[in-house]
Amino acid sequence: MKLQKVSLTAFLLHERADSIQVSFNELTEADFILCLRHIIHxxxxxxxxxxxxxxxxxxxxxxxxxxxxxxxxxxxxxxxCSLLGVASIKEL
Known part of the structure; x- marks a missing residue:
C-alpha cells in the first residue's frame, strides 16, 4: 500500500471529519476524553x-x-468531571 501514514485510522478520521457535523478538533477532543475516562476506570x-x-x-x-x-x-x-466519570478533580 505504501501510504506513508503514521496511522491509517487517524488519516481516515481526518479525511472524513470534513463531511460530518463535528470538526476534527472536536472529534480529537472526544477521542482523548474517552481515552482518559477509560484509563481512569x-x-x-x-x-x-x-x-x-x-x-x-x-x-x-x-x-x-x-x-x-x-x-x-x-x-x-x-x-x-461528569465527562470523565469522577466526582471531583481531586479524584484524578
Whole structure:
C-alpha cells in the first residue's frame, strides 16, 4: 500500500471529519476524553483505548481542548468531571 501514514485510522478520521457535523478538533477532543475516562476506570487492567486521532494534534497546531481550557471555572470543572466519570478533580 505504501501510504506513508503514521496511522491509517487517524488519516481516515481526518479525511472524513470534513463531511460530518463535528470538526476534527472536536472529534480529537472526544477521542482523548474517552481515552482518559477509560484509563481512569480501568481498575488495574491495561487500558486498551488509544486516541488514534491525536497524531494530528501537533502537526496542525491544534487549539487546547475546550473541556480542559474552560475548566478554570467551577461550572466547567463540574462538566469535565461528569465527562470523565469522577466526582471531583481531586479524584484524578
Amino acid at each position: 480501568a481498575q488495574g487492567r491495561w487500558p486498551n483505548w488509544f486516541p488514534r486521532s491525536l497524531v494530528y494534534t501537533s502537526r496542525w497546531g491544534a487549539e487546547p481542548f475546550r473541556a480542559f481550557s474552560k475548566a478554570t471555572s467551577k461550572k466547567h470543572r463540574v462538566a469535565l
